Amino acid sequence: IKKPERHSKAISCLDRFVSVAGLGSIISQITKELLTWLSDHLKNEKNNFNKQSLVSSVLSCLKDHDRNIKEAAKSxxxxxxxxxxxxxxxxxxxKEQDPLLxxxxxxxxxxxxNNEKTNLPKIQLLISYILSCLKDRNGIREVARSxxxxxxxxxxLARIIPSLSKNLNSDDSLLRKEILxxxxxxxxDEDKKNNLKNTLPTISPLFISKKPDLNSVKNRKRCEGKKMENFSIMPTIKVVSKDNNVCDDKISKLSHASVFKPSVSFTQNTGSYTMRSLAKRSTVPPSKVCTNNGQTITSSSNKSGKKKSTGKRIDTSKYPIPTNFEHIKAxxxxxxxxxxxxxxxxxxxxxxxxxSKISxxxxQQKIKGFIELKKFLINSHESIIPHVDMLINVLIDQMQLSYKQFKPLCSxxxxxxxxxxxxxAFAISQELLEQLLSKLAHCLNQCLKADLEAEKQSSKYxxxxxxxxxxNSNRITIYSTIGNNKQVFVQKNLKDGILLPNKLLQDLNNFFIPTSPTENIDKTSLYIIKFLISELVKSFGRKIFEHLDLIDDPFRSxxxxxxxxxxxxxxxxxxNYKILVSGNSSNCSYSNFQTKNYLFSQTSAKSPIIFKVPAQINEVQCTSSESVSSTSLPNQDYSSESYEMDVNTFSQSLYELYEPMKHYLDSRKHDIERSKQNLENVLANFNCLKRS
Structure with a gap:
């Protein structure tokens, strides 16, 4: 590093060691020793060389799992x-985007x-970077605030206000929320500091006054010829028990401040403030005060004409409760x-x-945190309710890491x-449920794409x-009926009117509208939806099609x-009909037309339903000038009673055929022209029948 011709080679060598720092203990030891040597070398360096090239290599060492390497990099x-x-x-x-770094x-x-006051040259760039870190996950957010x-x-604070106002005017709602x-x-905090300065406690004049000279007081007492007593700054019980006038004259000389003096009402009721008056203010009468040995002491008024008390427990509910009793209770x-x-x-x-362990x-600390959380959920889950949102946020952050954590996290x-x-579960906000669900769906999609056995095992969890x-999510509104997973429970609520079939069908249909195709949640969501739809069909039968009135264009729903x-x-x-019913609409063909048409004609005789005709079929007009033959119509003899039923049955069957036919034509390339002609003939026959 000292020699300019070897400077670039030394930096590239340092980059190599840093890039493979996590491969083994030997490389980690070499990296640690190299950083220690570099730290000691920089202390004694006086020559100017390109130190900017060292920064990126040393910064990347901070995200190493070895604490020794981190400390060496910080040094x-x-x-x-x-x-x-x-x-x-x-x-x-x-420029760094790695969350750990x-x-x-x-x-x-x-x-x-905190340790050193520094002059920052690029202060606005640093402030913008720290503010952008406020919208990261919880661990980074807390450190950014600090x-x-x-x-x-x-x-x-004055130099940060321009950057704060600039970011508050931005369109990023999350960043604005965290800044506010x-x-x-x-x-x-600033307001508390100002209030603390303005509300400092004032010292009483009693403590500011000078202490009396006890020697002079003792000499004065000897001169007066009275018995010497123990004096103190504050009045004792013996001093207070004397006459009030004497108390005022003598004690006021001792302390140049206000001395305790009973009020007029207090002296009228209780007389002088003696031990007897103190006993009267207690919750137990003075005649029945127990000593430490368990014996009772009788007053002078009870000695004559009354028996001694036996020391039994006294019912204190008869006596008044002190005024400060409320402060005793916690x-x-x-x-x-x-x-x-x-x-x-x-x-x-x-x-x-x-x-903190999970974060x-x-x-190893993460695994310990998951194990302790599991024990905590089993023993005292009610204590988590005030902190459940913080816990869910931490769990969402942990889903970005390795698949080894999926098992304890999902458990x-x-x-x-x-x-x-x-x-x-109900204490969690709906927004967090949505974030948690989307994050799990993203992880599940990645697991299904992988071919490893560990990822497939994680997908089950x-x-x-x-x-x-x-x-527990409102994405599928199930009115908490699926919680017990009992069919009788759902049907009973449908009969009692607790579950409304119209609203339930609308909610189930609305679930598919915002669902992104990248979210791989078909296995779980369709399980619940098919279960509820089967219960609706069992309860209402064919009349369930009449409850699609809340859905716009129900046939395309x-x-x-x-x-x-x-x-x-x-x-x-x-x-006991053998009808081919498949979830994949591309497998339907013309052979399904007669069987399903027969099925609808059989069921429509019991409760006929007037279905709406799809928009695609209404737009097709009969452009052919040829007359419709009698063989092209499905039924030639129509009575006034069965005409509406047959038209409705045929229109429903035709609509059922229309959408699958489009997929069928795409799959059969060699027969596309003949199929189009057949479809046009069917639509022309239907329009002619409708006009007639």
Whole structure:
């Protein structure tokens, strides 16, 4: 490094060691020794060389899992900053996007600003970078707040206000929220400091006055010929028990301040403030005051004409309660006993320790944190309710790491969303449920793309945990009926009117609208949706199609094919028809037309339904000038009673054929022209039938 011709080679060598620092203990030891040597070399360096090239290599060592390497890198950075100044680190620091490196750099920068007052050359760039870190995950956010507080103490709040106002006018709502939270806390701290300065306690004149000269007082007493008593600054019980006038004359000479004097009403009621008057103010009468030996002391009024007391327990409810009795009882803002409050505070501190372990960089600490969280959920899950949002945020942050953590993480999620802890699950905000669900779906999609056995095993835990979360999420509004997973329970609520089929079908259809195609949640969400649709079909039968009135264009809705499949499945079970019902619409062909048309004609005789004709079919006009032959129509003889039923049945069957036909034509390239002609003939026959 000292020689210019070898400077670039030394830096490239350093980069190689840093890039492979986590491969083994030998390389880690070499990296540590190299950083230690570099730190010692920078202390004694006086010549100017290109120190900027060292910064990126040393900064990358901060994200190493070895604590020794981290400490060596921090020491090297301290020595580098002491020579070249803090400005050489600001530009490389703002370019880093690694969350682990961000956190370590902000911790180092906060300590650096606290320990030493530095002149920052690129202050606005540094402020913008720290403010941008406020919208990162919890660990980085807390460190960024601490670093911002240290920066305020160093340069003052006035130099940060321009950057704050610039970011508050931006479109990033999350950044604006975090800045306002930090600024509010900062202004509260400043307000508390100002109030503390203005409200300093004043010292009483009693403590400012000079102490009396006890020797002069003793000599004066000897001259007066009275018995010597023990004097003190404050009046004793013996002094107070004397006459009030004497007390005022003598004690006022001792202390040049106000002395305790009973009020007029107090002296009228109780006389002089003696031991007897003190006994009268207690909750137990003086005649029945127990000594330490368990015996009772009787007063002079009880000696004559009354028996001695036997020392039994006295009912204190008959006697007045002191005015300060309310302060004796331990009360708190939670409305619970002191023992329960101490337990609650202990559980809160324990939960914060567990969350800090889960957020730790080291893998072993994370696993320990997950194990302790599982025990905590089993034993005292109610203590997590005030901190459940913070816990969910930490769990969301941990999903970006390795697949080894999916098993303990998902086991905690399954335990958190179990039926025994529904109060804990319902305390989570809906926004956090959405974030947690989308993060799990993203992880599940990555697991399914991988071919390794470990990732496939992780996908099972993810699917089951997502099912638990979907039960407590409003993305599928199930009115908490799926919680028990009992068919009778759902049908009973449908009959009692607790579940409205119109609203339930609308909610199920709305679930598919915002769902992104990249979210791989079909296995879990369709399980719940198909279960509810099957229950609706069992309860209402064919009349369930009449409850699609809340959905715009129900025949093009997402829930209609599932409802039709469930209805056909029900008819197949009851009537023993062998009908091909497939979830993939491309497998449908012309052979399905006669079977499903027959099915609808059989069921329509019981409860006919007037279906709407799709927009695609209405737009097709009969342009052919040829007359329609009698063989082209499905039925030639129509009576006035059955005409409407047959038209509705044929229109429904034709609509059922229309969408599958489009997929069928795409799959059959060699027969596309003949199929188009057949479809046009069918549509022309239908329009002619409709006009007639």
């Amino acid at each position: 090297c950075l301290d020595n580098l900053v002491s020579i070249a100044g803090l400005g050489c680190i600001i530009v490389p620091l703002t 961000k956190k370590e750099l902000l911790i180092w920068l906060s300590d650096r600003l 670093c911002l507080n240290s920066l305020v103490l160093d340069i003052g 939270v930090w600024l509010s806390d900062r202004l509260k 009360t708190n803002s939670y409305g619970i006993s002191p023992k329960e409050q101490s337990t609650y505070e202990h559980d809160s501190e324990l939960l914060k320790i567990i969350i 730790d960089v080291e893998q 905690n999620l399954i335990l958190l969303f179990s039926e025994e802890r529904q109060s804990l 993810l699917e089951y945990s997502m099912l638990k979360i979907l039960i 997402h829930v209609f094919p599932l409802l039709l499949d469930a209805y056909c499945e029900k008819e197949k079970q009851h009537a």
